[in-house]
Amino acid sequence: MAVAVTxxxxxxxxxxxxxxxxKLRVMGNSFRGQGWRIGSFVLGAxxxxxxxxxxxxxxxxxxxxxxxxxxxLLAALGGGLVVLGWLLLPLIFFGVDxxxxxxRFALLPLPRRTLVTGLFAAALVSVPAxxxxxxxxxxxxxxxxxxxxxxxxxxAVGVLAGLLLCVAAARAVTSAxxxxxxxxxxxxxxxxxxxxxxxxxxxxxxxxxxALQDADWDRLAAVATVVGWTPFGAPWTIGIEVAQGRLWxxxxxxxxxxxxxxxxxxxxxxxxxxxxxxVTGTGxxxxxxxxxxxxxxxxxxxxxxxLPRGRFGALVAREARYWWRDARRRAHLITLAxxxxxxxxxxxxxxxxxxxxxxxxxxxxxxxxxxxxxxxxANQFGFDGSAYAAHVVVGVPGAVELRARMAAFSLYxxxxxxxxxxxxxxxxxxxxWIGLTAGSLLAxxxxxxxxNTLLSVLGAYSLPETSNPxxxxxxxxxxxxxxxxxxxxxTAAAVTPMVVAAALLGDVWLWLALPVxxxxxxxAALLGAYLAGDVLDRRQPELLAAIAPRR
Amino acid sequence: xxxxxxxxxxxxLVKRFDxxxxxxxxxxxxxxxxxxGLLGPNGAGKTTTLSMAVGLLRPDAxxxxxxxxxxxxxxxxxxxxxxxxxxxxxxxxxxxxxELLAYxxxxxxxxxxxxxxxxxxxxxVLALADAGRTLVVDYSAGMKKKIGLACALLHGxxxxxxxxxxxxxxxxxxxLIRDILRRYVAGGGxxxxxxxxxxxxxxxxxxxxxxxxxxxxxxGTLDExxxxxxxxxxxxxxxxxxxxxxxxLAWLSR
Ligand SMILES: Nc1ncnc2c1ncn2[C@@H]1O[C@H](COP(=O)(O)OP(=O)(O)O)[C@@H](O)[C@H]1O
Ligand SMILES: [Mg+2]
Numbered sequence: 099m100a101v102a103v104t105x106x107x108x109x110x111x112x113x114x115x116x117x118x119x120x121k122l123r124v125m126g127n128s129f130r131g132q133g134w135r136i137g138s139f140v141l142g143a144x145x146x147x148x149x150x151x152x153x154x155x156x157x158x159x160x161x162x163x164x165x166x167x168x169x170x171l172l173a174a175l176g177g178g179l180v181v182l183g184w185l186l187l188p189l190i191f192f193g194v195d196x197x198x199x200x201x202r203f204a205l206l207p208l209p210r211r212t213l214v215t216g217l218f219a220a221a222l223v224s225v226p227a228x229x230x231x232x233x234x235x236x237x238x239x240x241x242x243x244x245x246x247x248x249x250x251x252x253x254a255v256g257v258l259a260g261l262l263l264c265v266a267a268a269r270a271v272t273s274a275x276x277x278x279x280x281x282x283x284x285x286x287x288x289x290x291x292x293x294x295x296x297x298x299x300x301x302x303x304x305x306x307x308x309a310l311q312d313a314d315w316d317r318l319a320a321v322a323t324v325v326g327w328t329p330f331g332a333p334w335t336i337g338i339e340v341a342q343g344r345l346w347x348x349x350x351x352x353x354x355x356x357x358x359x360x361x362x363x364x365x366x367x368x369x370x371x372x373x374x375x376x377v378t379g380t381g382x383x384x385x386x387x388x389x390x391x392x393x394x395x396x397x398x399x400x401x402x403x404x405l406p407r408g409r410f411g412a413l414v415a416r417e418a419r420y421w422w423r424d425a426r427r428r429a430h431l432i433t434l435a436x437x438x439x440x441x442x443x444x445x446x447x448x449x450x451x452x453x454x455x456x457x458x459x460x461x462x463x464x465x466x467x468x469x470x471x472x473x474x475x476a477n478q479f480g481f482d483g484s485a486y487a488a489h490v491v492v493g494v495p496g497a498v499e500l501r502a503r504m505a506a507f508s509l510y511x512x513x514x515x516x517x518x519x520x521x522x523x524x525x526x527x528x529x530x531w532i533g534l535t536a537g538s539l540l541a542x543x544x545x546x547x548x549x550n551t552l553l554s555v556l557g558a559y560s561l562p563e564t565s566n567p568x569x570x571x572x573x574x575x576x577x578x579x580x581x582x583x584x585x586x587x588x589t590a591a592a593v594t595p596m597v598v599a600a601a602l603l604g605d606v607w608l609w610l611a612l613p614v615x616x617x618x619x620x621x622a623a624l625l626g627a628y629l630a631g632d633v634l635d636r637r638q639p640e641l642l643a644a645i646a647p648r649r
Numbered sequence: 650x651x652x653x654x655x656x657x658x659x660x661x662l663v664k665r666f667d668x669x670x671x672x673x674x675x676x677x678x679x680x681x682x683x684x685x686g687l688l689g690p691n692g693a694g695k696t697t698t699l700s701m702a703v704g705l706l707r708p709d710a711x712x713x714x715x716x717x718x719x720x721x722x723x724x725x726x727x728x729x730x731x732x733x734x735x736x737x738x739x740x741x742x743x744x745x746x747x748e749l750l751a752y753x754x755x756x757x758x759x760x761x762x763x764x765x766x767x768x769x770x771x772x773x774v775l776a777l778a779d780a781g782r783t784l785v786v787d788y789s790a791g792m793k794k795k796i797g798l799a800c801a802l803l804h805g806x807x808x809x810x811x812x813x814x815x816x817x818x819x820x821x822x823x824x825l826i827r828d829i830l831r832r833y834v835a836g837g838g839x840x841x842x843x844x845x846x847x848x849x850x851x852x853x854x855x856x857x858x859x860x861x862x863x864x865x866x867x868x869g870t871l872d873e874x875x876x877x878x879x880x881x882x883x884x885x886x887x888x889x890x891x892x893x894x895x896x897x898l899a900w901l902s903r
Contacts, residue, residue, distance in 0.1 A: 393768035412755035
């Protein structure tokens with residue numbers, strides 16, 4: 099809808115410069131009287147500078163070391179990662195940099211081309227862009243050392259082109275997904291993906307380290323060469339190509355980059371319109387089939403049809419639905435699943451000799467997983483927020499409520515326990531150890547449920563009402579963390595008999611661990627629900643006040 | 650025994666938040682079968698008072714009785730007789746409308762067959778049946794009020810306590826809610842609701858209490874409170890707002 103309105107006023111042309119100045123002005127004003135904003139901006143700048151330094155060192159290493167074998171490899175793969183980051187991170191943190199929201203320009207008679215170039219220029223003024231620029235000067239240095247001034251200058255052009263590519267990619271992709279991301283479901287999904295990604299970072303790091311140890315450098319170098327000819331690596335490798343004598347490659351790679359930037363900007367320009375108008379929630383509920391079944395059957399998930407149709411059953415059904423439908427809870431579950439699988443595997447397989455696994459070490463790692471799993475419930479009422487008022491109004495008995503919450507969480511956790519124990523036993527090459535692994539895990543999990551349930555009644559705190567599952571109210575963190583650690587220690591102490599038994603009883607324990615552990619866990623959990631339920635009965639209103647966010 | 654008891658009795662309710670005295674000693678007697686409006690400007694303490702009356706907020710002093718049952722000493726019986734729609738609190742909004750009703754019904758210990766039948770009827774009457782698969786979190790503000798009302802009505806309470814039931818509700822839904830509440834009172838129920846909208850109160854209520862700065866300023870039947878004047882005038886006088894005398898801002902008229 100590029101409306102051709104009569105030229106306003108004396109025809110002072112709006113240029114990219116205006117957008118940049120506008121952005122700086124908006125940023126400056128947003129700091130006024132907002133100490134925490136300045137603080138977080140400074141923090142972001144410091145973080146960006148730190149990352150830039152790291153990036154600079156990485157890119158400069160080949161040059162400084164005088165080793166031009168790895169120069170191409172680092173430039174292509176490192177640069178490619180940077181572009182990938184610019185593509186994906188804004189998708190996950192939608193709206194990170196919306197100082198100039200395109201929607202605000204919807205009513206202004208601006209040609210689309212002016213708008214796009216202006217917003218693009220404004221987008222270049224940001225901490226991440228400066229950080230990338232700083233980091234990639236390392237590439238210029240490397241190119242200069244190997245190829246002299248010509249290589250350095252070509253690389254400088256390449257770096258600028260690369261920066262344009264990064265920003266254009268981020269803008270085009272976010273704009274294209276803007277409509278989608280504005281609907282709650284997709285944002286939930288993004289949050290969950292982020293949780294999964296965060297949880298995966300540790301294992302991936304370890305895997306990468308392991309891969310690097312016996313890496314096939316030649317194969318990696320071949321991959322880098324290929325990446326260098328895609329838009330991901332092209333701008334970053336121009337100088338290296340010149341330094342290595344392939345002069346013809348420089349204009350070709352520059353052309354690849356330029357074409358990509360133009361294509362991205364065109365894509366952005368096209369999707370900008372719908373982003374400006376902000377079309378939301380298309381294809382919502384209306385398209386989906388009508389619900390069937392009575393109200394009560396709808397409440398109970400199909401797999402849980404066997405639950406009693408009463409107070410306890412309803413609580414379990416609702417909690418079970420919430421563990422899946424609430425992005426914050428789902429993120430917890432996914433993180434737990436990933437960490438729960440990887441940590442035991444790493445501890446028991448890495449380092450020590452897999453030929454002689456130790457029952458004590460196995461019990462200890464299972465203890466860790468059990469404690470971690472149960473700690474998810476440390477602020478279980480905080481997940482509900484003020485919705486918990488419904489339970490206060492009805493006067494749900496505390497013990498019933500807590501038993502139901504434990505049961506619903508266990509519906510997700512017990513299969514996970516089984517998988518973790520089974521996988522670990524298999525990895526150890528001793529499938530018959532599943533009794534030991536599962537028994538230790540069940541005992542810890544049960545004891546942890548008891549401890550954390552009590553903590554959740556006594557030490558509940560409110561969580562911000564956002565869709566970001568990692569958002570926390572600042573301030574209370576330290577005290578809460580301390581309480582959490584206390585409950586973890588209590589859990590660990592409660593199950594030390596299991597570890598001691600593993601150390602003392604020898605082979606008999608391999609068979610006894612499962613029944614004893616399961617009974618121990620169940621008993622502890624029920625006792626915990628009974629005791630904490632009594633406390634809950636007496637302080638329902640206080641709990642509600644603690645978890646309802648202040649308006 | 651409940652016949653001779655008022656539907657709701659509040660005695661000496663006090664609540665202070667840090668330095669702010671939110672409710673400074675409220676006494677109120679709501680006769681059974683009345684339609685009671687609690688009027689007050691923003692921040693008067695309506696929500697705080699009603700929260701203490703239904704067991705959501707522990708009072709610093711004083712007590713509340715529902716049909717003779719002490720809300721704080723005998724909560725089980727009192728809460729069975731009560732239906733509550735709080736304001737500014739969330740529902741379990743990751744459920745769909747029907748699921749939410751079923752949840753409330755089963756939490757109240759109702760028979761599943763009865764829950765099903767009443768839930769279907771309520772969704773139908775309140776025009777929420779079309780929402781189908783939409784989660785309550787995605788409902789509009791007015792729809793949320795309506796599903797909240799349905800949750801409060803589901804178990805057939807003797808006393809309904811509603812905090813700002815007409816806020817953010819469109820005229821059509823408001824008329825619907827008014828109609829439902831009138832029928833509920835005609836059938837022997839009692840309604841207490843808070844509002845700062847005079848027209849609604851004047852149209853519905855048999856009794857009115859005006860709350861300001863945490864204290865009851867006027868109380869009685871609607872006619873007693875307003876006398877010969879419009880309710881709005883009484884309200885503004887009592888609350889201490891200014892009414893234009895014609896002296897100030899004289900320069901506005903040329
Ligand atoms: N949790 C709280 N903490 C501190 N002050 C509160 C809290 N809840 C209410 N208040 C204060 O108490 C007063 C009465 O509030 P409220 O009962 O919500 O008024 P109303 O519902 O009549 O608008 C207001 O001044 C409000 O700011
Ligand atoms: Mg209020």
